[in-house]
Amino acid sequence: MTARLFISYRASDGADKATALARDLEELYGDEQIFLDKDDLGAGVPWRAEVARTLQARPILLVLVTPDYLGATDAEGRRRIDDPRDPTRIELADALAANAHIVPLMCDGVPAIPASADLPPPFDQLLERTWRRLRAYDWREDFARLVRDLDGLGLERLGAGGGAATAALAAAARRRRLVVGAAGLAVVTAGAGGWLWLRSRQRDLSGRWRVRIGARGATTARTADAMLVDVVHDGATIRFASGPVDIRNDPDWRDYRAFWRQRTGADLTHVLYRADGEVLTQSGEPIGAAVERGALLRVTAALRVLTEAGGEPIDSGSFRGTVEDDDRRIRGRLWLNSEQAERVVELRRDG
Known part of the structure; x- marks a missing residue:
């Protein structure tokens, strides 16, 4: 199948957001319909030729307009968008020539749609399209709006x-x-x-676990506060559920709590963490009933962060980790869409 959805971005500041967007879109539409150059180009493949070939299939082009997308400069201070060899310029020109449907996405740090006088061809053509927002702090709302647009364009969901x-x-x-x-x-x-x-040889990870999530950029979660999470493990499926987690004194939640208060008039004091996923063998296959004790297992799960009132998630992400051979510790990484970054996570059985 030829990809229908192509994500164009400036690597200097758009790679993390492009990766997060591709992950969420793949959950809805399948990875065969999504083209992200760093994931879909094989080793040794001429990237310009492959990207041009994909664009000739008239896909939908999502343009991540980050601050560097239009504002990046070279070593001599000249704008990259004025250089005919600029990769993003080439991608956009090829997409326009192929009559692709182009959706500019205004990302964090870009306060307004730029003026036409500031944009050389072909970037000036972005002003002829309908722009959408894609902000980390309001990812859920912005992503939902984008999905409605993609559904309307006929992109087929899994x-x-x-x-x-x-x-x-x-x-x-x-x-x-x-x-x-x-x-x-x-x-x-x-x-x-x-x-x-x-x-x-049956393995069971069910029970209560203590979870520590490391600070941004930290290489360990050892010093982080622990929260209790109940785990239900049945065959290849696994679920995680926390009780209410107090975020009132958590600096990582300060900005979002202010946004929530401005938006709803209420104070956000506690959140719930929920995750559903699979337990896999090291080769990536879901485990069956019989797994040799001591064999390394992997856990992957889709994460949701909810308010105590429930409803739609206020954040989402993914977790991947490795179960140690005694089934009492899981070490891994947590990706949060709101942060566009990973954190170190450590889980230990409680008691």
Whole structure:
């Protein structure tokens, strides 16, 4: 399948936001429909030729207008957008030539749509399009608006229309079920001895865990305050749920609490963390009933941050970690869309 959604950005300050946007879009539309150069170009592939080929398929072009997208300069102080060799200029020119649908996204640090007199061709053509916002502090609202636009342009969601990406996922799931089912049948036919062998290798991460999330830029979470999280683990699925977490004295929440108060008139004092995901083997396959004790496991989960009142998440992200062989510690990293960055996370069984 040819990608339909292409993300164009300036690498100097747009790579993290482009990665976060691609991750969220892939959850809705599948990775086959999303093109992000750093993820979709193989080693040794001429990037300009591949990007031009993708754009010729008339996709939707999302342009991340960060401060550097239009304002970056070279070593001599000249604007990059005035250079005919500028990669973002080439991408935009190719997209216009292919009659792609272009959506400029005004990101953090860009207070207003620039004036036409400040933009050389082809960047002046961005002013002929409808602009949207994509801000870290209001990611949920801005992303939801963008998704409504993409749905209106006919981009097919996973599971919505039985497309090729959906069919491929369904086929993979069927193959997984067949493999697990065959393995289970083999164990049953082995008799009582086989059943005891199976039970001796079951893994269970359920229970209460203490979670520490490191500060921004920290390499460890050891000194962070701990919060209690209940974990429910059943086969290949895993869920995390915290109780109310007090954020009143947390400096990382100060700006958002002020924004929330201005927007709603209420004080945001506590949040809830929820995550749903999978437990995988080191090779990336969901675990079956029998996993040898001591084998390393991986956990991946989609994160939601909620208010105590519930409703739509106020933040989202993802977690990935490795389970230590005694099943009492998980070390990993947490990506928060509001921060466009990762944090170190450590989980230990409580008690």
